[in-house]
Amino acid sequence: MNSRDVVIIGGGITGASIARVLSRYKLSVALLEKEEELSFGVSKSNSGIIHPGTQHSANSLKGRLCVQGNILTRRISNELGVDFKETGELIVAFNQDEAGRLPELKEEAERLGVPGLRIVDKNWLQENEPNLSGEALAALYSPTAGIISPYRMVYALGENAARNGIEIFTGCKVQNITGNTSYFEIITPKAVFKAKFVINAAGLYADEISRMAGINSFKIKPRKGQEFILDKKRENLANHLLFP
Numbered sequence: 001m002n003s004r005d006v007v008i009i010g011g012g013i014t015g016a017s018i019a020r021v022l023s024r025y026k027l028s029v030a031l032l033e034k035e036e037e038l039s040f041g042v043s044k045s046n047s048g049i050i051h052p053g054t055q056h057s058a059n060s061l062k063g064r065l066c067v068q069g070n071i072l073t074r075r076i077s078n079e080l081g082v083d084f085k086e087t088g089e090l091i092v093a094f095n096q097d098e099a100g101r102l103p104e105l106k107e108e109a110e111r112l113g114v115p116g117l118r119i120v121d122k123n124w125l126q127e128n129e130p131n132l133s134g135e136a137l138a139a140l141y142s143p144t145a146g147i148i149s150p151y152r153m154v155y156a157l158g159e160n161a162a163r164n165g166i167e168i169f170t171g172c173k174v175q176n177i178t179g180n181t182s183y184f185e186i187i188t189p190k191a192v193f194k195a196k197f198v199i200n201a202a203g204l205y206a207d208e209i210s211r212m213a214g215i216n217s218f219k220i221k222p223r224k225g226q227e228f229i230l231d232k233k234r235e236n237l238a239n240h241l242l243f244p
Contacts, residue, residue: 089145
């Protein structure tokens with residue numbers, strides 16, 4: 001039996017990030033990923049947008065975490081040598097009603113701590129986003145938004161954690177979890193792991209993992225998105241992240 005202080009279940013952005021942080025401490029840690037490589041779940045298939053926090057309530061936990069996450073992503077990507085492209089974001093208004101709501105969005109985002117916000121007019125948009133519809137009247141501009149490769153980020157996190165002593169097991173699907181007041185046993189096709197602590201970072205399957213451990217308090221409701229992929233030659237079609 002493989003005994004560890006901590007077992008992390010899931011090798012996406014969450015699991016890899018936690019593994020890297022735990023690698024700084026004198027702990028025996030294993031990360032288990034059911035696929036043959038890290039980042040083969042949701043982490044490889046998202047847009048890679050690092051949001052600034054302009055579309056959340058100032059009182060929301062999600063909003064506060066978004067602002068903190070933006071700052072952390074910049075720092076960590078710099079430490080690991082992963083490119084972060086600061087494109088900035090525009091929330092575009094196409095009629096007077098939408099334009100009238102921009103000051104409220106700006107105030108709410110400023111309460112969250114989003115820096116550098118300003119409202120730009122039609123002339124600014126025509127100069128800086130020439131391919132944007134001429135019907136655009138104004139926009140809320142946030143300079144701290146950007147994009148990053150989620151796949152590269154996860155791999156960089158995982159490699160850094162592994163160099164610091166974290167053991168990563170791929171193709172290692174968790175089949176069951178048992179335990180008592182002292183430790184958990186995590187059963188996989190490759191081995192049975194014994195751990196004092198289990199961290200559930202299983203993404204879309206986090207509810208299944210929780211049920212194995214006797215926790216039935218939530219259910220994941222997946223939502224499928226669609227991406228319209230353009231030729232690399234069209235990467236300058238827009239200069240900023242654009243949202244209606």
